[in-house]
Amino acid sequence: MDATAPPGPDAQTLRPTRPRPLRLDEVARLAGGELATGAAATEVTGISLDSRGLRPGDLWAALPGARTHGAAFAAAAERSGAAAVLTDPEGLRLLERAGTGLPAVVAAEPRRAVGALAAHVYDSQPADGTAPLLLAVTGTNGKTTTTYFANALLRALGHRTGLIGTIEILAGDEPVPSRLTTPEAPHVHALLAVMRERGITAASMEVSSHALEFSRVDGVRYDVAGFTNLTQDHLDLHGSMEEYFAVKARLFTPARTRRAVVVVQDEDDHWGLRMAEHARAELGAEHVDVLALRGGLPADDDAGPARRGADWTLGALDRRGIGHAFELRHRDGRLVRAATGLPGDFNVANAALAVLMVLAGGADPERLQRALDELDPLTTDVPGRMQLIGTGPTAVVDFAHNPDALRRALTAVEPPDGRGRVIVVFGATGERDRSKRPVMGEVAARHADVVIVTDDDPHDEEPAGIREEVAAGARAAAGARAAEVLVLAPRAVAIRAAVAMAGPEDSVLVAGRGHETVQEILGVDHPLDDRDELRAALADAQQGRWEDR
Structure with a gap:
């Protein structure tokens, strides 16, 4: 976030109660930098990008902002009890000019190190199996609605759910207003750790192109990532649709997700087809489900599994009130019946994506079908969305x-x-x-x-x-x-x-x-x-x- 931006109500408000202290020499190693000043054994117990959100013992990431370098606020950070600073060479010069006594780690690209550091300090996704099932949704349109649908379906299956998105953040029963579609990396990792502490077993998260471009989800690995669509937006940041696509595609790599579900509108959906091929090539076709919304996609067997056509197709679309009932059919004959009361064919696409993501996340197919039949989870209210x-x-x-x-x-x-x-x-x-x-x-x-x-x-x-x-x-x-x-x-x-x-x-x-x-x-x-x-x-x-x- 820009160091001059007003603090939002969600800025570093939630943190786990048991962080893992990290020595500065380890900070330097993980950041790919060096300890410029201070003792290697100095420990940090939290991370903040905003000098106003600092807590005693924090590592303060002083980064270049849109208007002002974060290091310009060194005096405020020191008064707040920062234990050390992570910055770039320009930030170090500003710190030296200000004469602060804060230990400093210097890295060429400190922002790209923040996610890995936060993942370690907050122990956000431990390998012991206690981390919540984590779903990510990206694309131009439909991210918010799809995460709400997925959470409603997960709750119907008995999960206690969390949410990180445009409208709000949920880490239990208390909603926290959201200022960014995807919060900064320290907040994301802190939220994931808080969810685990509070007994949340599954969470859905919107991942914007800004989040990927500005390293807000670095250090997070999702269980399932979903792709809605790609249409013109945010070209002020990305410059072209090709660059916009390339940023979105970063989510569908082994470092960021285990499985993927990709929506393709039809055989003329250039960006959907591109994302399906990319995801299959990166993750392996067996770890990717491709959903064709209108008709089947032609398979190119000679090109290998990355272009084998659709795994799932949408059919039996039937208008019910302002919503629709529909079926999802797998190439092997499996069938899922569902319905949503929200208007618009795009909400059918959002609902179908949510169903397949939950299924890809390990849901029992029979239990999932009973939940869809008996509890109508895909008619959940989504504030400000149709x-x-x-x-x-x-x-x-x-x-x-x-x-x-x-x-x-x-x-x-x-x-x-x-x-x-x-x-x-x-x-x-x-x-x-x-x-x-x-x-x-x-x-x-x-x-x-x-x-x-x-x-x-x-x-x-x-x-x-x-x-x-x-x-x-x-x-x-x-x-x-x-x-x-x-x-x-x-x-x-x-x-x-x-x-x-x-x-x-x-x-x-x-x-x-x-x-x-x-x-x-x-x-x-x-x-x-x-x-x-x-x-x-x-x-x-x-x-x-x-x-x-």
Whole structure:
């Protein structure tokens, strides 16, 4: 994390009660560096990347930040009781200039050493079999929902579960709000150790491309890793889809996971097919399950097991209310029947992935089928993910914040039999991938009847300019479905306008922020929860209808 960032409510709040002290000479060895100052026998009992989250006895990782080098906060770290510092050569120069008496280990890439050090100090995944079953989900869209589905199914099978993700962190019954999709490495390892101490037997975790790029999950080995999909997002960080794919692919290696489940949309899904081939080559085809969502995948027997086609196929898809029932069939004839009450074909994909990950994690097939039949675990609520707020009009809040997710969400809220309109309220995040802004506008114009462009999180970027880039894409969409493209701010006004124009047969989708409760505009945090705003707008509209009678 940036050393200048405000401390979040989850910053180093949970730690195991019995850490394993680590000598500084061992720190230097594991970090691939050297002990620059201090005694080799000095011991550390914790790790922190933030000088404000330090506890006495901690190793403080003073890393270069986006604006300031962490070593600039050496005096605060020393006052907090840091036992030693891990830094790079530039950090050492800053420490020497500040004149601190802290022992220092210097490494060329200290961030890449933090995960292994935290794994040792917190004993996060001991080899004695006491570590929880650990599932990881990566991909552009669907990570959060898939982890919630997996946890619900694991609970139905009798596990006590933990969760690390975008919305919250669960290490027992007490939720901790989450500030990052994947926390920093010291926090991840501390959480895994706390889960073990609290008797948690299985946990699910979102793994973002940022987590892989910035070493937040280094030192963690998963039992099963799942891949949802890859579509345009985060190109401000990765630069290209090829680089984005390469970062995601790091998860599917023997150092990071024992088994994998990869979703492939169909035989034209370039990135899904690539990930399936990569995972099979890295892990061995016998340790990888490939799920084809639409039709079978052609096998190339001459190319070896890495391209042997799909292991599982999705079939017997049947609409039930706003959700679906479906079947998963293995090439050897095995069959799993399941259902989810959440809308959208993408939630069928998320549910299917969760089922196969739990199965790959060692669940007994007969027990799993009974749990699916009797307990309906795949209809669990996921905050801000296709969350139904009202009916008549159908009103939904979703986290869709990239083109593919927005298209899927709009398709999911399509009124039956074309009897109503689709009205969408959305924006684009500031200081992020600008190339997707007009694309999102075009997607909205092609899949909605009324497009209302508003603010998402502008951050420090001028909001009006972001809105115009999105709206320009909507207006330029040739042959678009949308009869109106409106630009309205603030966001609460845009939501009320959408509800005011909606009839009982229409659908209103408020997209982009999902579960988030704070909107950052030009450096100021404003309380804003799309779910609350939509509920209030629906209530006021209903009251108005009663008064009109």
